[in-house]
Amino acid sequence: MPRRTSMGRRKSRNPAAAAALLASLAFAAAPGPAAAGDCSPTPSNPQGPFYLPDAPFVTALDREGEPGERIELAGRVYNEPDCEPVSGAVLDIWQANAEGHYYNLEAAAAAADYLFRGRVRTDGEGRFRVRTVRPGPYRTGPSSWRPSHIHVKVSGPTLVPLTTQVYLPGDPHLERDPLAVPLLVGILSQRPDGPATLFFDFVLRTGSEKP
Numbered sequence: 001m002p003r004r005t006s007m008g009r010r011k012s013r014n015p016a017a018a019a020a021l022l023a024s025l026a027f028a029a030a031p032g033p034a035a036a037g038d039c040s041p042t043p044s045n046p047q048g049p050f051y052l053p054d055a056p057f058v059t060a061l062d063r064e065g066e067p068g069e070r071i072e073l074a075g076r077v078y079n080e081p082d083c084e085p086v087s088g089a090v091l092d093i094w095q096a097n098a099e100g101h102y103y104n105l106e107a108a109a110a111a112a113d114y115l116f117r118g119r120v121r122t123d124g125e126g127r128f129r130v131r132t133v134r135p136g137p138y139r140t141g142p143s144s145w146r147p148s149h150i151h152v153k154v155s156g157p158t159l160v161p162l163t164t165q166v167y168l169p170g171d172p173h174l175e176r177d178p179l180a181v182p183l184l185v186g187i188l189s190q191r192p193d194g195p196a197t198l199f200f201d202f203v204l205r206t207g208s209e210k211p
């Protein structure tokens, strides 16, 4: 899905990739990046200061009663250059809350509380999905802001690890943040019967080198 959800820039280089594309379309129910693309690797973005290792595997990053608009982050992980979905890839995800604050910045607290942090694993078709709330933008200076974004580390046994950030479309601060390149802006799909879904497909190079 590179621009980024599953169908935008990906070109179907072979029948398997075409099948993956169709599956992705069915899964996403939204025009995705996979359909459009060239399967080039997802750009990296800085890790930033708020990452904590060893987050638990979860189905939701938020908790009951946590304020904010519920959304889901979903998509697929593909390898490059084969452009095949990768099962068993791990996405290590962290984000600010709805007001733009990161929780649990001290290691002692993190051991007991990983609110808005968690890992998910792709299924046999390379898909992932996790519930959360829409993260708020946050100020980084007198007149500078980080637009709404979700941090993600993606890894897998045959993949070169990736650290990046996925941005939510429509944030007024997007255009003033040089990190928020268009290829890292997901596709937000509203649903009448549930939370909006932020779709994003990750493409990682095949290999074993360190990030």
Ligand SMILES: [Fe+2]
Pocket (backbone or CB within 6 Å): 048, 050, 096, 146, 149, 151
């Ligand atoms: Fe951040």
